[in-house]
Amino acid sequence: MTNSIADIHLADVLLVTGSNTTEAHPVISLEMKKAVRKRGAKLILIDPREIELADFAAIHIRPRSGTDVALLNAMAHVILAEGLEDREFIAARTENFEAFKEAVKDCTPQWAEDITGVPADMIVEAAQVYGRAGSAAIFWAMGITQSSHGTDNVQALANLALLTGNFGRPGTGVNPLRGQNNVQGACDMGGLPNVLTGYQPVTDEAARTKFENAWQTKVKIPPAPGLTVTELMNGVLEGRIKALYIMGENPILSDPNTNHVREALEEIEFLAVQDIFLNETAQMAHVVLPGVSFAEKEGTFTNTERRVQLVRPALPIRGGARRDLDIICDLGQRLSGVSADDSTDVVHPVTNWNYAGASAVWDEIAALTPTMAGIRYERLVPHGLQWPCPAPDHPGTPILHKEKFTRGLGRFTPLTFREPAENPDEEYPFVLNTGRVLQHWHGGTLSRRSEGLDWVVPEGEIQINDADGVRLGIATGDLIRVKSRRGEVTGKARLTNKLPRGMVFMTFHFAEVPANALTNDAVDPVAKIPEFKVSAVKIERV
Amino acid sequence: MIKPDRIVTTICPYCGVGCTLNLHIKSDVVYRVTSPFDAPANHGNLCVKGRFGYDFIHAKDRLTQPLMRKDGKLVPAAWDEAMGYVAERLLEIRDKYGPDSIGFLVSAKCTNEENYLLQKVARGLIGTNNVDHCARL
Numbered sequence: 001m002t003n004s005i006a007d008i009h010l011a012d013v014l015l016v017t018g019s020n021t022t023e024a025h026p027v028i029s030l031e032m033k034k035a036v037r038k039r040g041a042k043l044i045l046i047d048p049r050e051i052e053l054a055d056f057a058a059i060h061i062r063p064r065s066g067t068d069v070a071l072l073n074a075m076a077h078v079i080l081a082e083g084l085e086d087r088e089f090i091a092a093r094t095e096n097f098e099a100f101k102e103a104v105k106d107c108t109p110q111w112a113e114d115i116t117g118v119p120a121d122m123i124v125e126a127a128q129v130y131g132r133a134g135s136a137a138i139f140w141a142m143g144i145t146q147s148s149h150g151t152d153n154v155q156a157l158a159n160l161a162l163l164t165g166n167f168g169r170p171g172t173g174v175n176p177l178r179g180q181n182n183v184q185g186a187c188d189m190g191g192l193p194n195v196l197t198g199y200q201p202v203t204d205e206a207a208r209t210k211f212e213n214a215w216q217t218k219v220k221i222p223p224a225p226g227l228t229v230t231e232l233m234n235g236v237l238e239g240r241i242k243a244l245y246i247m248g249e250n251p252i253l254s255d256p257n258t259n260h261v262r263e264a265l266e267e268i269e270f271l272a273v274q275d276i277f278l279n280e281t282a283q284m285a286h287v288v289l290p291g292v293s294f295a296e297k298e299g300t301f302t303n304t305e306r307r308v309q310l311v312r313p314a315l316p317i318r319g320g321a322r323r324d325l326d327i328i329c330d331l332g333q334r335l336s337g338v339s340a341d342d343s344t345d346v347v348h349p350v351t352n353w354n355y356a357g358a359s360a361v362w363d364e365i366a367a368l369t370p371t372m373a374g375i376r377y378e379r380l381v382p383h384g385l386q387w388p389c390p391a392p393d394h395p396g397t398p399i400l401h402k403e404k405f406t407r408g409l410g411r412f413t414p415l416t417f418r419e420p421a422e423n424p425d426e427e428y429p430f431v432l433n434t435g436r437v438l439q440h441w442h443g444g445t446l447s448r449r450s451e452g453l454d455w456v457v458p459e460g461e462i463q464i465n466d467a468d469g470v471r472l473g474i475a476t477g478d479l480i481r482v483k484s485r486r487g488e489v490t491g492k493a494r495l496t497n498k499l500p501r502g503m504v505f506m507t508f509h510f511a512e513v514p515a516n517a518l519t520n521d522a523v524d525p526v527a528k529i530p531e532f533k534v535s536a537v538k539i540e541r542v
Numbered sequence: 543m544i545k546p547d548r549i550v551t552t553i554c555p556y557c558g559v560g561c562t563l564n565l566h567i568k569s570d571v572v573y574r575v576t577s578p579f580d581a582p583a584n585h586g587n588l589c590v591k592g593r594f595g596y597d598f599i600h601a602k603d604r605l606t607q608p609l610m611r612k613d614g615k616l617v618p619a620a621w622d623e624a625m626g627y628v629a630e631r632l633l634e635i636r637d638k639y640g641p642d643s644i645g646f647l648v649s650a651k652c653t654n655e656e657n658y659l660l661q662k663v664a665r666g667l668i669g670t671n672n673v674d675h676c677a678r679l
């Protein structure tokens with residue numbers, strides 16, 4: 001998020017898209033509701049489903065799946081046509097405006113209506129409400145990024161914020177709501193194929209050299225980015241990837257096109273899994289290393305507003321499990337050939353992998369990461385710190401891009417609308433959408449072990465629109481089969497008026513009803529995020 | 543009412559909001575979760591997952607010893623044997639097929655420090671940028 005959770009309630013207008021916030025980020029939705037109910041903020045909701053936030057929305061736009069760019073381009077068109085853009089901001093702080101203006105010139109509301117199915121009047125109204133706001137904040141989640149043009153979708157949203165000068169002030173900004181508790185941190189820590197910590201690119205020689213020197217590596221960090229999850233799985237099947245080390249993830253359940261992942265893991269020469277449960281992926285491993293849960297370890301998580309917060313050990317380690325940090329350090333010592341004698345020498349943890357606890361690891365991160373250089377464990381009590389925090393006396397950064405953008409000028413991105421990779425057709429006439437419910441979490445490994453949560457929502461249902469159900473002779477509770485070009489899944493149907501006609505909705509929390517056996521692994525060309533939200537399927541009674 | 547042996551302040555393991563949790567603990571069991579009103583992200587609010595979703599910590603099927611595949615089956619093993627085998631196989635495969643034949647998945651559920659160190663293993667010891675996690679998913 002460019003902004004903070006604490007300033008959400010200061011927005012005059014909230015534009016929420018591709019986020020079922022009340023279910024996926026419940027506590028953030030409270031702030032949104034507060035803005036609407038207490039301060040009279042206007043909520044523009046863009047979502048094909050009738051989600052709970054719709055009750056709070058001034059305008060609820062329900063576009064055809066995968067047509068976001070057309071809709072957002074048309075909103076920009078209207079803002080320009082009506083002179084609602086922030087000229088001062090555009091002149092002082094942005095670049096490439098003319099090219100952008102040219103790109104949206106023909107994106108009239110009528111043009112967008114034909115593509116998105118949203119009435120032109122509604123598009124005009126939404127653009128006016130957003131364009132006239134004193135402060136407007138945009139929020140999105142996986143509904144925007146899990147698309148074969150997710151990067152375009154995000155840029156289309158950023159264009160709107162640039163156009164109206166909605167950056168750098170409370171109640172503004174572009175705010176992705178991150179899914180997992182430490183997605184933000186995993187990315188910040190270089191858990192991506194193209195960057196080291198703090199997004200220092202691996203393609204930057206100076207950055208590589210800095211890390212190689214600090215770590216005193218015997219190998220070189222390659223100058224080219226590595227492979228993404230999806231590419232790794234393909235790599236296994238192509239015979240290029242021979243070994244995988246998987247920590248705390250269950251790709252069999254969370255990856256698109258599950259069958260493909262299973263095939264890959266059956267094929268692989270060596271698979272090591274570090275986890276707290278023998279999940280579907282661990283069951284296929286050659287070695288399983290038992291780590292510990294968040295309640296038994298020390299460290300930090302970074303939340304969606306870039307706040308680094310302390311995780312404290314609350315319970316003793318169970319049985320013969322080991323702290324994850326100790327497992328990795330043990331591996332580090334074995335791989336680097338550090339002898340047992342060296343490993344007791346706490347003076348050189350960087351090369352000897354014998355850190356005196358998580359805070360010593362953090363100190364190494366801070367020393368190598370300019371945007372976090374000022375963060376120390378002592379400073380995280382009681383409220384954490386939001387990076388960038390470059391110096392020991394820096395208070396952290398609740399709002400990004402205040403005076404200038406990180407890259408200097410904010411750049412407009414001209415975009416052309418492209419259809420989703422797989423649209424419904426005669427054979428597969430329905431669009432499959434996937435998502436979460438409030439009570440469960442991701443692959444369900446954690447939440448389904450909580451009796452209360454599993455009791456409220458014990459099984460994965462397949463939701464379809466009432467009218468579609470009636471037409472196909474399907475009633476709630478009937479067993480139905482959903483088929484895509486990649487696989488099929490059987491489960492109980494639930495008819496609902498919350499979905500538009502022609503849409504099927506499933507969650508991916510349940511191993512018995514694995515939605516991702518159906519989804520498309522076509523990926524966005526830049527971010528390499530698979531298209532989870534648009535797959536063509538057909539349904540039939542079993 | 544149960545009196546806690548201790549209350550430990552930590553962060554919710556579920557979603558990216560990052561709510562502050564107070565774990566109430568009696569005899570090494572978490573029996574209640576609350577949140578302080580001055581918590582920066584959530585001001586004392588919690589959703590059902592944060593407030594009630596902690597049974598998994600005490601689940602009976604938590605892994606408590608390393609497992610190794612022998613004759614096709616995963617069987618209990620000692621730490622030294624399991625770790626030694628992992629290191630040996632990774633080095634063997636690196637020497638035979640090159641560093642880019644190995645991939646690492648770090649975790650959006652694990653801590654910053656763990657993620658940092660695992661990518662350090664990948665980049666600094668194996669010599670590959672094949673590091674990713676399931677967060678795009």
Ligand code: SF4
Pocket residue numbers: 025026027028554555556557558559560561584587588589590591592593
């Ligand atoms: S309590 Fe709920 S909203 Fe808060 S971090 Fe946990 S899962 Fe997210």
